[in-house]
Amino acid sequence: MKTFIGRDKELKRLKKLLNNEISHLIVVKGRRRIGKSRLLQEFGNAVGKTHIFSGLPPEKEITGQDQRNEFARQLDIHFNLKGLDTQDWGNLFWHLAQQTQTGRVLVVLDEISWMAHDDPTFLPKLKVAWDLYFKQNPKLILALCGSISTWIEKNILSSTGFMGRQSLIISLDELPLKDCTEFWNHQNHISAYEKLLLLSVTGGVPRYLEEIDPRQSSEQNIKDLCFTKEGILFSEFDQIFSDLFSDQKDLYRSIVENLAAGPLEAKILFERCGMNGSGGDYNHVENLEKAGFLMRDFTWNISDEKFSKLSRYRLRDNYCRFYLKYILPNKNKILQNGFSDLHIASLPEWSSIMGLQVENLILHNRHLIQQALDISPQEIICDNPYFRRPTTRKSGCQIDYMIQTRFNTLYLCEIKFSRNTIQKDIIEELQQKIQKFSPPKNFSIRPVLIHCNSVSENVEESYYFSKIINFAEFLE
8 A cells, every 4th residue: 555645634633533532423525536535544543443344336226235235245354244134224233333342443434325325224224323332332433434525414414313423524625735746755856847737637636646657757647647548547537427426427527528618607507518507507516516526716896895696617626627628539549549659748739728727726726825925814805716797897807816905905816837938928918907907996906927837037027026936836
């Protein structure tokens, strides 16, 4: 097993539970491949005894009986329990509780929504088993773990049956950049720009980062992971939507596909997906948002400091966008080994697509920008990509990332990803944006340039920008 990287805060919270001589019910949720099971395995090293059980992916032919049979098979592997009655979850939970009645022990029910598939008695009987059996061991920790955050929130966190019973809830997100760099084994001779190129494809998803071969260039790693039929990221997209969304996978996939080219307002998104904008449609995008694949960016009114009703949905997951823009259109060619001699940087629109990827990565790590600008969270009123529709009085405008502070200061951040040195025309480009933006009076405008490689001396010596931030330096 590879070295465990990151999740220091989460591990600290988990280990704190060991200080109390009471049983604990905990919930761990997050997108597929984000490292939920791996985190609990690492925590298990501190606990001592660990027993992990997982449900079957809910394919159409998988029944509730299949799930119970599989759980019984895993019970047999852990405790040598043969010939169990698998007709009832209550019976299976009782046997598990009997085997974990003494000593410090961690029990993990992984992909719990899969276990509960096709059996409405699963959760009620788990609740009864917790109250009557599992809690009898004051050193037991029962972890409920799953990739479908909406299912967990509806059926566990908001359920009257489990309300108030959770000692800890952990929502795992992508790893921060400082942890991502450790997957290169501290090889300092690899440039930050090269690391950023690969992270723009994988994001901070631990399972994808584990596949990095530090001995190879980022371009070669991307080719191996994405543009060979054996690469983990070649088939990952289909697996995500099959595992998480089952019979509704086509609808969810359509939503993601329509956001691959850029953010969209809800009305336009629904039209392109053939949806009518009902409450159920909003539930679908909300499910994708809670699962970590989408982000809803709200713009705001600068003068009264209130968020607007105007918002856009953005494809937050870098891998999904890269798959839809580059892997899927070339799928047949990849199956025929057509990329063996191709330089991926020569692909059509490579620079512009990678620019969107990097911009997304920067937005996900915006706290680093705030730190570089020496802005404390308490000073910030609003921060987001900023956009405005054109009206009869004002033209439409769009700012890559803007921060409004309590001191009537607006930091307008222009994000540029380029292999080449950024030249002085970037100043005119931002000036035009500011002119369209037309800020209210009594506000200070501070232009900020965020780049990932280098800028020309002309740009630096112009003193136009309040701050020039080389984002690649955060990976050094």
